[in-house]
Amino acid sequence: MASRSSRMRFVYFAVYLGLYGGFVLLATFAPHNMEATPLAGVNLAVWYGLGLIGAAVVMALAYGWHCRSDQEHASTDASREVLP
Numbered sequence: 001m002a003s004r005s006s007r008m009r010f011v012y013f014a015v016y017l018g019l020y021g022g023f024v025l026l027a028t029f030a031p032h033n034m035e036a037t038p039l040a041g042v043n044l045a046v047w048y049g050l051g052l053i054g055a056a057v058v059m060a061l062a063y064g065w066h067c068r069s070d071q072e073h074a075s076t077d078a079s080r081e082v083l084p
Helices: 004-029 044-080
Strands: none
Touching: 004 044
């Protein structure tokens, strides 16, 4: 159970690192793109930042659900074991 949750933790971390790295690289090497106003007069930097916050919340909830389902499966498997 812990091993599977550990692997998933690193997967979520890698996904978020990629998203955040994209934000940093875009801001560093193409700042003029961050000034674009694609929606409601708000620039891309703000939308991307809000997207990062939203992604962090969604990923935290998904990880919590994933860990809870692992615990439920582990407790179900433990109750099926036959004691000598």
